[in-house]
Amino acid sequence: MAEVIAMKIGELAHLAGVTTKAVRYYESLGLITPARLANGYRDYGEDDVRLVQEIRTLHRLGIPVERTRPFLECLAAGRAHADDCPASLAGYREAIDELTERIEALTARRATLIANLNAAAHRGSRIVPPAKSGTGGMDYLTLPADLPAPEDDGAADHLPGTKTPSLTLLDTAGRRVRLDTLGPRRTVVYVYPLTGRPGTDLPEGWNSIPGARGCTPESCGFRDHFHDLLEAGAGRVYGLSSQDTDYQSEVVERLGLPFDMLSDPALELAGTLGLPTFEVDGMRLFKRLTLVLHAGVVEHVFYPVFPPNEHAQQVLNWLRENPISPL
Secondary structure, three states: OOOOOOOOOHHHHHHOOOOHHHHHHHHHOOOOEEEEOOOOOEEOOOOHHHHHHHHHHHHHHOOOOHHOOOOOEEEEEEEEOOOOOOHHHHHHHHHHHHHHHHHHHHHHHHHHHHHHHHHHHHHHOOOOOOOOOOOOOHHHHHHOOOOOOOOOOOOOOOOOEEOOOEEEEEEEEOEEEOOOOOOEEEEEEOOOOOOOOOOOOOOOHHOOOOOOOOOOOOHHHHHHHHHHHHHHEEEEEEEEEOOOHHHHHHHHHHHHHOEEEEEEEOHHHHHHHHHHEEOOEEEEEEEOOOEEEEEEEEEEEEEEOHHHHHHHHHHHHHHHOOOOOOO
């Protein structure tokens, strides 16, 4: 390999994509050994550039700089690739074992945090936290067998890939939530028309409107699958409707939801994203759909949603089938 004559440390750092401080550190460990010119200055060559690039690449994969030596020695031995030698493969295995231990420890910590979240969500509540399968006998959670299924009218076809609007809504914890700043993980927002209360009449003909009935069973589904949704990669889960925050706070309390609801009484989200709506009894309401938000865009849309009591499982299946690739 042809040498670059009298390459200075700054040139090497620039070509390899590191800092001069990093180059000096690698040299102090004996990972690179530049020649010396007659005037005492270091003389780096193209081989040094390749070694530094290899160190940088391995370090980004989680291999400490101090443990890159076997890979560099493999290159120095004339191998075409730094991982062509048995010692390099052993280095990979050691790094993988350490990452596995860290992942297991983080997974255990995450499970504890989720358990704490669920406990905190019900602390001081007048509602006993519902068992995972203990809601089937409640009449207001039972859906009629003859509910009409909504048809896909194409009203949500434009949404995938749409930029998340910088819309701020109030949640049931009293916080102002800005939709385009929800963090790096996926956010699931299930949008629904309105939630009824036991003993309270729903709008006239509610059961005959395709896709209208089932908001409470849908919320219970997201409640029961909340832990699974987080495990599958959701960073946050929100329910959203045009009902006011006080109304939704009662729903969170009564159903024992471990997540918050968003209130959009002016249907601003319908205006900014073009979400489908319908009118009944003089009210304009959201049609039922679910948005998966990620990296500032609408990544996926579920529309139409049916049956609502099984929808959380549908979202969970999609998250599991479409994991986010690690960087």
